């Protein structure tokens with residue numbers, strides 16, 4: 001039996017009309033924050049979305065949940081197109097797909113006890129639910145994320161960062177979603193508690209069959225949690241494939257450079273090409289391959305034509321004119 005994708009994005013784009021340049025000589029410009037990406041998330045699996053700050057990860061996350069209108073492209077959830085934001089159909093879909101943000105304190109209401117916030121969505125979506133059932137569901141989900149009953153009446157500022165992120169997770173889980181889009185969910189936490197939250201996410205996935213889109217610039221964590229990985233650069237996916245293969249033998253020069261910056265990832269000395277400089281101005285990116293201004297392998301063709309995201313023999317996709325010869329270099 002073939003399993004149906006839970007989430008499918010096709011040629012998704014979001015462009016922003018902005019004012020660009022130094023004040024007061026600014027001009028109108030178009031910023032292609034997300035520029036035609038396609039991805040698939042299977043039920044119970046994790047897609048890691050990585051790339052430097054500003055490459056379009058958060059915008060992608062919001063497009064996937066219908067929190068932002070795309071300029072082009074489509075998103076399907078469980079086989080159905082995403083309904084228009086604000087409609088009854090969209091609210092029904094949104095119960096099944098939730099967002100977990102980076103900053104738990106910012107995501108929570110400082111004036112409400114955390115148990116009240118965890119149960120709030122139940123009040124909205126199931127107003128007729130008896131209060132005993134409501135309390136039982138809140139207690140159940142608090143236990144699932146490792147919070148104790150005595151945390152319930154506390155306010156967000158009375159909890160630790162890790163406990164607050166557990167509250168955010170409990171609130172996201174109360175409607176029994178099938179998908180969580182986690183946008184840098186551990187970046188704001190102390191290193192000592194990051195691993196606890198990652199383990200909790202892994203545990204919840206196993207017990208509840210949740211699917212995740214896990215957005216992060218921390219490749220070590222992405223490797224630990226992801227089944228598939230999409231690497232983004234300036235609004236596009238440059239490498240996409242099974243996580244272990246991608247981390248073991250990255251094929252796109254950008255993925256290689258990102259991994260080379262992590263000391264613990266095994267790699268051949270010859271492959272080390274540390275990423276220098278910042279990404280180019282997204283309003284005025286280089287012609288052809290937008291990575292060419294930082295790519296040690298760039299050739300004249302790279303300035304002339306945009307490399308398509310093409311499949312390699314191992315099933316992964318890479319957007320580089322020389323992806324096949326990169327493979328040969330890696331194998332040598």
Ligand SMILES: Nc1ncnc2c1ncn2[C@@H]1O[C@H](COP(=O)(O)OP(=O)(O)O)[C@@H](O)[C@H]1O
Pocket residue numbers: 016018031032033051052053054055056057058059060282
């Ligand atoms: N509402 C907006 N208006 C204009 N530009 C935006 C808006 N949101 C994001 N951007 C721009 O889009 C690009 C991608 O942003 P974002 O998706 O937040 O990247 P990331 O999460 O990878 O850091 C950035 O250049 C950012 O400045």
Ligand code: SF4
Pocket residue numbers: 252253254289290291292293295296297298299302307319320321322323
């Ligand atoms: S297409 Fe050219 S510039 Fe782009 S990643 Fe490949 S070699 Fe580098």
Ligand SMILES: [Mg+2]
Pocket residue numbers: 057058059183
């Ligand atoms: Mg972001």
